[in-house]
Every structure is written in structure tokens, then in C-alpha cells.
Amino acid sequence: MVGASVAGCTAALLYGRAGLTVTVLEKARDASAFKGLCGHFVLGGTEAMLRRTGLWDLMVGAGAVAGGIERWTGTGWATPPPDAPEAISLRRERLDPLLRAVAADTPGVEIVYGAAVDGLLTGGGRVTGVRTRDGREFRGRLVVGADGYRSTVAGLAGAAVDTAPNNRFGMWAYYKGLPGASTRIWMLEPDVAITIRTDDDLTMLVAFPHKDRLPQFRADRATALESFVAALPDAPDLSGGERVSPVIGMTDYPCVRRDPTPAPGLVLVGDAALAGDPQPAVGCGWAFRAAEWLAAETVPVLRGDRRESRALAAYRRRLRFIVAHDRLARKAALAGPPDAVQRFLFRAAGGDPAVARRLYLLSMRAVPVGDVVNPWFLGRAALAVRRAPA
Numbered sequence: 001m002v003g004a005s006v007a008g009c010t011a012a013l014l015y016g017r018a019g020l021t022v023t024v025l026e027k028a029r030d031a032s033a034f035k036g037l038c039g040h041f042v043l044g045g046t047e048a049m050l051r052r053t054g055l056w057d058l059m060v061g062a063g064a065v066a067g068g069i070e071r072w073t074g075t076g077w078a079t080p081p082p083d084a085p086e087a088i089s090l091r092r093e094r095l096d097p098l099l100r101a102v103a104a105d106t107p108g109v110e111i112v113y114g115a116a117v118d119g120l121l122t123g124g125g126r127v128t129g130v131r132t133r134d135g136r137e138f139r140g141r142l143v144v145g146a147d148g149y150r151s152t153v154a155g156l157a158g159a160a161v162d163t164a165p166n167n168r169f170g171m172w173a174y175y176k177g178l179p180g181a182s183t184r185i186w187m188l189e190p191d192v193a194i195t196i197r198t199d200d201d202l203t204m205l206v207a208f209p210h211k212d213r214l215p216q217f218r219a220d221r222a223t224a225l226e227s228f229v230a231a232l233p234d235a236p237d238l239s240g241g242e243r244v245s246p247v248i249g250m251t252d253y254p255c256v257r258r259d260p261t262p263a264p265g266l267v268l269v270g271d272a273a274l275a276g277d278p279q280p281a282v283g284c285g286w287a288f289r290a291a292e293w294l295a296a297e298t299v300p301v302l303r304g305d306r307r308e309s310r311a312l313a314a315y316r317r318r319l320r321f322i323v324a325h326d327r328l329a330r331k332a333a334l335a336g337p338p339d340a341v342q343r344f345l346f347r348a349a350g351g352d353p354a355v356a357r358r359l360y361l362l363s364m365r366a367v368p369v370g371d372v373v374n375p376w377f378l379g380r381a382a383l384a385v386r387r388a389p390a
């Protein structure tokens with residue numbers, strides 16, 4: 001396993017629980033390293049998986065804040081429907097070391113730090129292991145690339161890559177002393193704003209504006225972020241708050257999809273396989289869920305009970321769930337003129353709670369795209385539009 005973060009640690013602990021032996025190679029020097037460039041808001045579609053694996057309770061125990069998200073769509077607020085799965089937020093400085101501790105405590109799992117992989121070992125027409133920058137070699141029956149957005153492993157294997165533009169950038173900071181703030185998203189077309197309640201009684205203020213606004217943010221990030229948030233409908237009151245972190249973010253983040261099974265003996269998971277637009281906050285959830293799918297499909301191979309080619313084909317089929325969502329997200333990442341279909345659906349949600357519920361579940365990545373993009377649902381939405389308030 002290359003990479004000890006969300007995807008790598010989750011897959012490793014599941015292989016370990018299945019009685020297998022896993023070596024996780026991590027280029028960071030120790031377990032406290034974490035990914036700074038992440039909003040760590042894990043959507044509700046991942047709740048069931050996190051509960052199944054016991055990670056949910058551990059995250060809550062580490063201070064994570066769980067709940068729903070209210071959505072501003074230009075016509076008013078949509079609130080989370082009853083019984084919808086909950087999202088969860090734990091800063092990566094806590095989440096990453098927690099996942100590493102859980103993985104390392106699992107019998108059969110070893111994490112090796114300071115092991116930056118820069119070569120693949122091959123033999124008999126398949127990938128048989130990896131080499132680290134300092135010349136160590138590790139061999140195994142399956143090599144998993146869980147090494148993130150810029151995946152070295154994928155590059156070494158020559159995995160096919162499909163990229164798409166992202167016309168928004170992202171900037172955020174953490175604030176203390178905003179007791180009235182809640183977890184909310186403003187879909188302002190083309191700009192998006194998000195406030196996230198998280199551990200340690202912090203609120204994260206996030207701006208995902210169109211790139212047209214970059215000069216304003218480059219001039220003075222903190223002032224630009226705060227005036228962006230202050231101008232929102234029903235904006236949180238920042239007057240009693242204190243910014244307790246620098247304003248960080250990214251200015252260009254193209255969407256990437258790679259062939260997840262680029263060579264016999266090698267498979268990719270998490271961002272290494274697919275890293276979409278950060279704005280809808282999907283990446284950690286996809287990494288958790290894909291890691292579970294990968295382990296479910298490949299454990300029988302590693303026990304000698306199933307053909308590898310069948311297992312990897314099954315893993316690819318499971319990833320179709322993510323790819324279908326990613327197709328919609330890529331369209332949204334263009335931040336183009338207001339999308340008529342999206343407006344129609346938002347309007348329909350106002351006229352029928354069942355439509356509103358399904359759309360919420362879609363936004364939480366809790367249902368497949370096909371649950372919304374089908375004639376029955378669109379017909380029901382059309383009836384709901386007639387009943388919706390103007």
C-alpha cells in the first residue's frame with residue numbers, strides 16, 4: 001500500500017481485519033503529518049460505511065461535529081430532511097493521525113514512515129512491488145496506489161489520465177467565537193460559499209468563487225474572504241469572532257480521473273484514481289468508500305479464492321457510482337451560466353418534500369445519480385414545480 005492517508009489507512013485496516021498482512025509505505029516522516037489542503041467535510045453518503053467500520057464513533061470521540069447542511073439556492077433555504085444520513089467534520093490534523101493509529105493498531109498492518117516510493121518492481125508481466133527513494137524494495141501480491149492527487153504510482157505505471165477544468169478557486173480560514181454559525185452552503189451561481197462547524201468549537205469559512213475574483217483574493221486574502229462571507233444572504237455575524245488560522249486554499253485545481261486498474265498486480269484508490277472538484281466536498285467520502293469496495297473485492301483474491309481480473313473488474317463496476325457523480329460535478333465545476341435543469345429541480349424541491357429529500361440525498365452522495373436522472377423522478381419534479389411557491 002502506498003500512502004497512509006484516508007484511502008490507504010482505510011484499505012489497510014480492512015485488509016488487516018480480514019487476516020491479511022499489509023505494509024503501508026508513507027513518505028511523511030511520522031504519524032502526525034496531515035493534508036492541509038482539505039475542507040474535511042465528509043458528506044452523509046459515507047455515514048453508513050464509517051459506522052460499519054467503527055470509524056464514525058472514533059471520529060466523534062476525537063471531537064468531530066456531525067449533522068446536516070442547510071442549502072441556499074437563491075429562492076430560500078432548504079433544510080435537511082428528517083432521517084437523512086449525517087455529514088461529519090474533523091480537521092485533517094486530527095483525522096489523519098487518528099486513521100494511522102487505527103490502521104497501525106490492526107493486527108497484520110505495518111506503516112513505514114519516511115518511505116517515498118519512486119519505482120515499481122515488475123516481473124512476469126505484472127507489478128510485483130515498489131522501490132523507495134532510498135533504495136528499499138517491498139514486494140507483495142497486490143500493490144495499491146493510495147498516494148493522492150499527484151499519484152507517483154499511477155505515473156510510474158503510465159495510467160491513462162482524463163482531466164477537466166475547474167473554473168473556481170477555493171480559500172478558507174478557521175474562526176473561533178461564532179456560536180450562531182451553522183453548517184450551510186450558499187449556491188450563488190457561479191460563486192459558492194460554505195460555513196462548516198468542526199471540532200474544537202471552530203467554524204470554517206470557505207469561499208469557492210469564480211476565477212474572475214482571483215485578483216481580489218490575491219490582493220488581501222483575509223479581507224476578501226470576510227467581505228465575501230459578510231455579503232451572503234443571512235450571513236453569519238463575524239463581529240464577535242476571531243480568525244485563528246491563515247487563509248489558505250488553491251487557485252487552480254483541475255479534476256482528474258485515472259484508470260484505476262492500470263496494470264496486473266496494481267490498483268489505484270482514493271484521489272489517485274479520481275479527484276474531482278473540491279467544492280462539493282466529496283473526496284474524503286469517495287476515498288473511504290472506494291477503499292471499502294477495494295478491500296471487499298480483493299480480499300478473496302489475496303486469500304487465493306478468486307481470480308484477480310474478476311475482482312478488479314468488480315471494483316471498476318463499483319467505482320461507476322462515483323464516476324457518474326463526478327460527471328455532474330465536472331459540469332458544475334465549469335461555473336458557467338445558471339443551469340436550467342438545476343434551477344428547475346431546486347424549484348421542484350419547494351413543492352414536494354419527497355423531491356426535496358431525493359435531491360438532498362443526491363447532494364450528500366447517498367444515492368446514485370440514476371435515482372434523480374430518470375423519467376419517473378423528473379416527471380414527479382415537473383408536477384412539483386406547479387405546486388411550488390413562485
Ligand SMILES: Cc1cc2nc3c(=O)[nH]c(=O)nc-3n(C[C@H](O)[C@H](O)[C@H](O)COP(=O)(O)OP(=O)(O)OC[C@H]3O[C@@H](n4cnc5c(N)ncnc54)[C@H](O)[C@@H]3O)c2cc1C
Pocket residue numbers: 002003004005006007008025026027028035037038039040041042043115116117118146147148149151152153170249250253269270271272275278281282283284285286287
Ligand atoms: C481545496 C480542497 C478542499 C477539499 N475539501 C474536501 C472536503 O471538504 N471534503 C472532502 O470529502 N474532501 C475534500 N477534499 C478532497 C480530499 O482532501 C481528498 O479527496 C482526500 O484527501 C483523498 O484521500 P487519499 O487518501 O486518496 O489521498 P491523500 O489524502 O492525498 O493522501 C495521500 C497520501 O499518500 C502519501 N504519498 C504521496 N506520494 C507518496 C509516495 N510517492 N510515496 C509514499 N507516500 C506517498 C501522502 O503523503 C499522503 O499521506 C478537498 C481537496 C482540496 C484540494
